[in-house]
Amino acid sequence: MHFMQSLQQAWQRHDSLVCVGLDPEPSKFPAHLADDADAVFTFCAAIVDATADLVCAFKPQIAHFAALRAEDALERLIAHIHARHPGVPVILDAKRGDIGSTAQHYASEAFDRYRADAVTLNPYLGRDSAQPFLDRADKGVILLCRTSNPGGADFQALDCGGMPLYLRVAETIARDWNTHGNCALVTGATWPEELGKVRGIVGDMPLLVPGIGAQGGDVEAVVQHGRTTDGTGLMISSSRAILYAGDGSDFATAARSAASTLRDTVNRYRYS
Numbered sequence: 648m649h650f651m652q653s654l655q656q657a658w659q660r661h662d663s664l665v666c667v668g669l670d671p672e673p674s675k676f677p678a679h680l681a682d683d684a685d686a687v688f689t690f691c692a693a694i695v696d697a698t699a700d701l702v703c704a705f706k707p708q709i710a711h712f713a714a715l716r717a718e719d720a721l722e723r724l725i726a727h728i729h730a731r732h733p734g735v736p737v738i739l740d741a742k743r744g745d746i747g748s749t750a751q752h753y754a755s756e757a758f759d760r761y762r763a764d765a766v767t768l769n770p771y772l773g774r775d776s777a778q779p780f781l782d783r784a785d786k787g788v789i790l791l792c793r794t795s796n797p798g799g800a801d802f803q804a805l806d807c808g809g810m811p812l813y814l815r816v817a818e819t820i821a822r823d824w825n826t827h828g829n830c831a832l833v834t835g836a837t838w839p840e841e842l843g844k845v846r847g848i849v850g851d852m853p854l855l856v857p858g859i860g861a862q863g864g865d866v867e868a869v870v871q872h873g874r875t876t877d878g879t880g881l882m883i884s885s886s887r888a889i890l891y892a893g894d895g896s897d898f899a900t901a902a903r904s905a906a907s908t909l910r911d912t913v914n915r916y917r918y919s
């Protein structure tokens with residue numbers, strides 16, 4: 648199924664705009680996993696199984712696996728999500744961006760090796776760097792627009808012909824790159840007013856919104872500035888605040904509780 652269809656169905660089926668980020672950090676794992684040689688998979692799969700009915704997507708961050716030489720665990724984790732929780736889309740957060748010939752391999756890595764439904768990209772190298780991803784019409788291409796980090800404005804806020812660069816990025820992608828309707832944008836929860844300006848430019852295009860929880864983003868402001876007229880349009884992503892909500896043998900239950908609370912909070916503002 649196409650990423651955009653899966654996302655829309657997951658929004659409705661699970662009544663949720665919450666995306667759980669999968670950023671394994673073994674130093675934060677519960678003690679009982681210390682002797683587990685496959686702890687990265689065990690931990691992430693338990694989180695997935697505990698939260699899958701509460702989310703619109705999962706977002707594994709590739710560096711968290713690669714730094715641990717755990718790419719194999721990432722492959723198995725995505726296969727596990729597809730097998731056990733069909734219809735819940737997987738966004739590979741890889742922030743790729745390179746010349747076209749190399750980008751072909753990055754697209755194949757994300758979609759053929761890992762079997763992700765969508766991938767994050769850095770648009771800095773321009774259209775040809777994104778083309779191998781855009782051509783995969785059934786896959787989501789989620790481009791950095793206004794990132795959540797403190798230094799995001801260093802370049803993204805620079806004037807670009809009368810508007811900040813991040814709005815120029817939003818405008819260009821919505822107008823020129825989205826020919827297959829498979830584009831989305833990353834807009835951080837830490838800048839809700841900018842997020843609202845992006846929404847004003849891109850219509851109903853989905854926005855991936857990291858920065859809730861550990862980075863202190865304001866859920867109410869995100870929902871008010873970012874929801875579409877039908878009350879969807881957002882993938883509000885939280886990693887650490889959900890993954891490490893508990894540090895005991897009941898970590899998955901604690902994660903479920905944190906995800907459920909976030910979903911309810913989002914829905915309170917979404918429907919008010």
Ligand SMILES: O=c1ccn([C@@H]2O[C@H](COP(=O)(O)O)[C@@H](O)[C@H]2O)c(=O)[nH]1
Nearest residue numbers: 668708794795835857861862885886887
């Ligand atoms: O602008 C961006 C783009 C991506 N991220 C990623 O999202 C998560 C956030 O983790 P939290 O623990 O919820 O803060 C992480 O994987 C980042 O690489 C982002 O934070 N901001």
